[in-house]
Amino acid sequence: MKTNFINSAFTGITILLIAGCASMTQAPSTPPSATVRIQEWSAAYYASAAAGKGTLYYNGHRHRFTISGGGLGGAGGQKISATGKVYNLNNLSDFSGTYHGISRGLTLIEGKMHAKLTNGNGVTMYLAGETEGLASSMGAQAFEVNLTN
Numbered sequence: 001m002k003t004n005f006i007n008s009a010f011t012g013i014t015i016l017l018i019a020g021c022a023s024m025t026q027a028p029s030t031p032p033s034a035t036v037r038i039q040e041w042s043a044a045y046y047a048s049a050a051a052g053k054g055t056l057y058y059n060g061h062r063h064r065f066t067i068s069g070g071g072l073g074g075a076g077g078q079k080i081s082a083t084g085k086v087y088n089l090n091n092l093s094d095f096s097g098t099y100h101g102i103s104r105g106l107t108l109i110e111g112k113m114h115a116k117l118t119n120g121n122g123v124t125m126y127l128a129g130e131t132e133g134l135a136s137s138m139g140a141q142a143f144e145v146n147l148t149n
Contacts, residue, residue: 026114027126032085034058034095036125039081040067044074044135050143056086056095063092064148071103073139078107082115082129094121096147104138107131117143 040052049070056063089095097119105113111131118124 027085028087030087032087033089033123034086036084036086036127037082038067038084038127038129039079041077041079042135042137043077044071044137046075047072048074048137048141050080052080056147058086058089058092058095063095065095065145066148067143067145069099069141069143071137071139071141074135074137076107076133076135078105078111078131078133078135080113080129080131082113082127084125084127084129087124087126088122092147094119094123096145097121097123099123099125099141099143099145101141102139103127103141105131105136107133107135109134111135113137115141117141119145 035057036054038052038054040050042048042050047070051068054065054067056065099117099119101115101117103113103115105111113129113131115127116124
């Protein structure tokens with residue numbers, strides 16, 4: 001009896017967390033300042049590490065960048081191909097920095113991911129993408145983003 005109650009409570013909390021993350025990772029309907037395309041590889045076992053590269057499309061120009069970092073929550077390994085919208089980018093120099101936020105995703109050979117990341121300059125990226133591998137993630141993330149050209 002006690003085990004059923006604990007399992008039910010755990011399931012309920014998990015559903016609420018996933019629903020909360022889903023609403024927090026949706027981009028506003030207003031036009032973005034820029035868009036991004038990212039390719040990243042990650043591995044996790046409670047804590048995660050990730051590295052990748054991307055392209056920022058801003059004011060009619062392409063700008064390449066690197067991304068690296070990690071977070072808490074998750075297990076497995078995956079390749080992520082994501083696109084996203086960037087908000088509050090008023091100057092190109094505001095794009096680089098440390099981004100903090102939340103992400104969620106599930107990959108069973110193929111899957112989907114969503115993330116909302118904000119840096120110290122107020123720039124926010126809303127990402128959505130496809131994943132390949134075997135992994136689950138839901139938790140806090142921190143990434144260092146650096147323009148390379």
